[in-house]
Amino acid sequence: MRMLTVTCGHNSVLGGFHFEFSEGGRWGRVRYQCCKAGGAPVTFDPRGQLSQLVSPFDGTYCPTARDASGRPQYGSSNEQTLTFDRDAWKWCIGSHCSADTDVASPLGLVTKTWEVVNVSDFNGEFEGQMPKEGTKGMSLQDALKMKPPKRPKAPPMQELQEFKAEQPKYAAECLNYQNLWKKVTETFKDEEDNQVEKTEKLLAEPTTEGAELDDYHPCEVAKGAGGIFGPWGGGDGSTAPENMMYADWNDCMQGDIERDLASARLDYHGALTEFIMDMVEAGGGMICDAIPDVMIAPFGTGVGMNPGKICEGAMELVGAIKTFAGPASGFHFAKQGWEIEQEGYAACNPMQIGFARAFCDIHCVRDAVIRGDRSIVRNLELATKKTNNNMAALMKWSVEAAHTESGWLADKMDYSHVINVAYLQDIHNMLTGLTGPQGEGQLIERAAIATSKMFEEMQGYAEAASFNDLSRVTARDALETFLATPDLAGAPSNATALALLGHLERLHGTLRLAARKQKEQLVERQLQQSVRQLQRQAQLQLRSLGVYRLESDASSHRTRKERHHFMSTAASLERRQVMMSMDHIWWQLRKKLDEYLSVAEEEVRSFQVSLEEMGSYMHCKKGFSSLVASYTSSMASLKRSHRQLRHAWRVGSELLGEMASVIVDAEAFQSFVAEQGCESSLVKQTLKQLESAIFGMAFLLHRFRAAKLPEPDRYPLKEATKRIQEAYAAATSNCTS
Known part of the structure; x- marks a missing residue:
């Protein structure tokens, strides 16, 4: 052992x-x-009073004497005394005294270390609840007329609180960026795995709207920074707008660049003008020195001319012009330079605006981070609070439901007790109240009635006890012990009836104890049977999906294999376009069916996983949270499969209608029969494609019925099938079978 x-x-x-x-x-x-274990095991172990938890002032204080003022003095069993100090006007226990008071009795005084209250006797009565008086002495007939207590309904569950996240709000100055941050658009996937695009407006913190900012605030500095867009900078002379954006800041920087270029251009032209004047003056002097004197004497006498003197006079004139024009030209260039500098002074400063805007952006980033973090914390606090409230509501409902169920079980136990007491009382009356041969006959007859009822109850107890190994062994041992009892010898009598009823009572009590968890185990067994049945159903559905998957793969393989041959044949018959249209539509239909097939297989596998989780939960291998998560995933797969099924049916009906339109409008069957005869291979291949497509639609209809969904609209499918049949019949009307 x-x-x-x-x-x-x-x-x-x-x-x-x-x-x-x-x-x-x-x-x-x-x-x-x-x-x-659902919780930690707890026991109560009596250990007496813990002295460290008892105050040294605790105790019962009784009057022992009176002081000079007539006030009583109190003493306790722990040798403490409560007296009135006339000098300090305080009630004291040792050195621990109350506040100043002149009351004659200390009753009601409260200090930091002790409190005076009246003594009250603790004489409560603690008795267990006994059976109701009205059930004592009830006859068996009256007891059997009693109706068993009806199981009450569970108390209504309190509506749970829902949580919706609150979006953060930002500083108003950080949203003053024209259209940049008025709204935000984001793309995400919802709980059904669908892609969703959502646009929301960014909200400003109400306390920041219209509030005046400090003059050193970076956004206030950026808001006040400005200037003009002057003509030297390529502008129109207008004033820069308030709270300049990035495009205005770029124009401001470009204007600064243009003014620098204009200033450089003025410096260049001034230097060039001075250089030319100097070159003219220096070059003219050299030319005048090289010119010779000229004599004019046509008759031997004449006038002598000196061109060099004339040239020097001209150069003196040029020097005078330079002396006057130089300052005038310099003044002109200086005036333009002054205008450029004036405009630069009044224009916007790109460095100032850029730094102010950058620091404002940094401030807004910091503001967004801080407010976003605080919003996250608030949302977490609110979500936690609502979750705790929901958990408290669920726990309260669970306790109330358990209390209601316990009350019903207690009433049922009382009912069973009344029935058993009535049976035993009736048996006792029969055994003690009847004498003589006639009485013994009635006693035996009544004992037979009582034993038959006990046998009926024991049959139910035995069935309930078979649900558990330990209960089954206990019930089997009790039955074997009862069957091993020797037969009663002699004629029927009170003694034999009493002995038989004793054996039956022991067997009845044993079976009742073995089957005391009858309802729970019966429900558990039924639940296990339901789970096994659902697992078999899931396996059958997965098998049917596998059969269709094999047929789909075979059909696709056959279509690919015969595709090139029939396309080349159709090309020679100038029907290639018809075959290509049919092939394109057929593959679209095949794709939709295969997409649904994949989703359906995923649904069945998720359902099987959920059933396995149910089995693990029933055998205490996994918790309820794991079961709920598996059930939620299974339900999501079920909804996704149903949506895909409806979508596949709608698209499949449309594609089959398109195939029928191609066959009828292009007179495909008539052309194939006219060109290849009644045994046309193109007709056979087209019929195989149509049969595969119709088989796929029939499979979808079967899935509608298996899922217990409303019947889809079959009119488009019937109409398309009818048109195909009529076209084939018209094409082969002259063919003999």
């Missing part, structure tokens, strides 16, 4: 135990079942 170990592990309790032994094989073993 010491070698047989029973271990359930950490946080587990023993749920069932059974010892088995074989005399022939000389072996023994233990069967046991473990369950996860």
Whole structure:
């Protein structure tokens, strides 16, 4: 026995135990079942009073004497005294005194260390609840007329609070960016895995709207920074707008660049003008020195001319012009330079605006981070609070439901007690109240009635006890003990009836104890049977999906294999376009059916996983949260499969209608029969494609019925099939079978 170990592990309790032994094989073993503990085991161990938890002033104080003022003095069993100090006008226990008072009695005084209250006797009565008086002495007939207590409805569950995240609000100055931050658009996937695009307006913190900012605030500095867009900078002379944006800042920087270029251009032209004047003056002097004197004497006498003197006079004139024109030209260039500098002074400063805007942006980033973090914290606090409230509501509802269920079980136990007492009282009356042969006959007759009812109850107890290994062994041992009882010898009598009823009562009590968890185990067994049945149903559905998957793959392979041959044949018959249209539509239909098939297989597998989680939960291997998560995933897969099924049916009906239109409008069957005869291979290949498509639609209809969904609209499918049949019949009307 010491070698047989029973271990359930950490946080587990023993749920069932059974010892088995074989005399022939000389072996023994233990069967046991473990369950996860719902909470820590708690016991109450009486240890008496803990002295460290008792104040030294605690006790019962009784009057022992009176002082000079007539006030009573109180003493206690722990040798403490409560007296009035006339000098300090305080009631004191040792050195611990009350506040100043002149009351004659200390009753009601409260200090930091003690309090005076009246003594009250603790004489409560603690008695267990006994059966109701009205049920005592009830006859068996009256007891059987009693209706069993009706199971009450569970209390209504309180509506749970819903949580919706609150979006953060930002500083108003950080949203004053024209149209840049008025709204934000984001794309995400919802709980059904659908892509959603959502646009929301960014909201400003109400306390920041219209509030005046400090003059050193970076956004206030950026708002006030400005200037003009002057003509030297390529502008029109207008004033820069308030709170300049990035495009205005770029124009401001470009204007600064244009003014620098204009200033450089003025410097260049001034230097060039001065250089030309100097060159003219220096070059003219050299030319005048090289010119010789000229004599004019046509008759031997004449006038002598000196061109060099004339040239020097001209150069003196040029020097005078330079002396006058130089300052005038310099004044002109200086005036333009002054205008450029004036405009630069009045124009916007790109460095100032750029730094102010950059620091304002940094401020807004910091503001967004801080407000976003605080919004996250608030949302988490609110979500946690609502979650705690919902958990408290669920726990309260669970306790109320358990209380209601416990009350019903208590009433049912009282009802069973009344019935059993009535049976026993009736048996006792029959055994003690009847004498003589006639009485013994009536006693035996009544005993037979009572035993028949007990046998009916024991049949139910035996069925309930068969749900558990330990209960089944206990019931079997009780039945074997009852059957091993020797037969009663002699004629029927009160003694034999009493002995028989004693055996039956012991058997009845044993079976009732073995089947006391009848309802729970019966429900558990029914639930296990339902789970197994659902698992078999899921396997059948997965098998049907697998059969269709094989047929779909075979059809696709056959279509690919015969595609090139029939396309080349159709090309020679100038019907390639018809075959290409049919092939394109058929592959679209095949794609939709395969997409649904993948989703349906995923649904069935998710359903199987959920059933496995249910089995693990029933055997205490996994918790309820895991079961709920698996159930939620299974329901999501079910909804996704139903949506895909409706979509596949709608698209498939449209594509089959397109195939019928191509066949009828292009007179495909008539052309194929006219060109290849009644045994046209193109007709056969087209019919195979149509049969595969119709088979796929029939499979979708089967899935509608298997999922217990409303019947889809079959009119387009019937109409398309009818048109195809009529076209084929018209094309082969002259063919003989």
